[in-house]
Amino acid sequence: MEAAPERYGSYVVYEQIGKGGMATVHRAELSTREGKQEVALKRLLPTMQKELVALFLDEARLLRYLKHPNIATTFDSGRVFGTYFIAMEYVRGPTLKELVEHCAVTTGSVPQAITLNLGAQLCDALDHAHNRCDEQGKPLGIIHRDVTPANIIISDTGTLKLFDFGLAKAKNTTEQTAVGVIKGKFGYVAPEYTKGTLDHRADLWAIGIIMYELLTSRRLFDGADAFETMMRVREMPIPRPSLxxxxxMPALDEIVMTALARDPERRWPSAAAMRDRIHAVIARPGNTIDNQGVADWVRWV
Structure with a gap:
């Protein structure tokens, strides 16, 4: 039996659709003059830790600068009944994590044309985030730090949506990560970050891992525990997806392996540069598929 809807400020809250270390996400509705608007309502779990509150408030502040088709839209944020919230676009569709896991036991790897399309969309989202400026025109220096398959949804129109900027780092965030503390999932964290160095190219490393996993339907760095995973990230020989x-194809191997260069100086210099290379490969015969084609394939699979 389903629980009765909850009234939370202006929102009617329905089933839980996600839960992380510091917040829950529920499907909710907001009544407007145009009718009912469906949203994903993210609410901070009860906590006495000032760091978690600061992270949540930093995410709410950063999200108002991010307006892009490949980033889940933020509608509102605030505090109701003593609980902080962020109201975001509700996106219907599977996460990339769900898609890869499903393909692993059914059809196998994700087709190259689909992978190229999704890779280009993800690069678009991060190029936007990496280059945002504040009201004075100063670069915000946003780094997502948690680009993982679980934080990416493929909508029913085939549009990739990146969300969860809860661990994002920027120049104007109030929460400062302590030296030696790594934010993000170890299997997608760049090797230089495990040693205390971080810039936007860490997000490109994560794109490389995601594209590898789409093409192979297997985890790239999957240790028995966090320490073993981190050591694999730092030292394990990285196989080409074609193995x-x-x-x-060799051109797709090259895109992924460049993103997975352990030396950031040998990686793609920017999300835009990686996207442009992906587009050059997409332009070749047989590699082109539009978002609707992605949506049709996801429904089929």
């Missing part, structure tokens, strides 16, 4: 999936 696990011989159908992967």
């Amino acid at each position: 696990a999936n011989p159908q992967v």
Whole structure:
């Protein structure tokens, strides 16, 4: 039996659709003059830790600068009944994590054309985030730090949506990460970050891992625990996707392996540069698929 809807300020809250270390996400509705608006309502879990409150408030502040088709739209944020919230676009569709796990036991790897399309959309989202400026025109220096398959949804129109900027770092955030503390999931954290160095290229490393996992339907860095995973990130020889999936073309191998260069100076210099290279490969015969084609394939699979 489903729980009765909850009234939370102006929102009617329905089923929980996600839960993380510091917040829950529920499907909710807001009544407007145009009718009912469906939203994803993220609410901070009860906590006495000032760091978690600061992270949540930093996310709310950063999200108002991010307005892009490939980033979940933020409608409102605030505090009701002593609980902080962020109201975001409700996106219907599977996460990339769900898609990869489903393909692993059904169809196998995600087709190259689909992977290229999703890779380009993800680069678009991060290029936007990395280059945002504040009201005075000063670069915000946003780094997502948690680009993972679980934080990406494919909508029913085939549009990729990146969300959860809860661990994002920027020049104007109030929460300062202590030296030696790593934010993000170890299997997607860049090697230089595990040693205390971080810039926007850490997000490009994560794109490389995600594209590898789409093409192979297997985790790249999957240790028995966090320490073993971190050591694999730092030291494990990185195989080309084509070793696990011989159908992967050399040009796609090159895109992924450049993103996975352990030396950031040998990685793609920006999300835009990586996206442009992906588009050059997409332009070749047989590699082009639009977002609607992605949506049709996701429904089929």
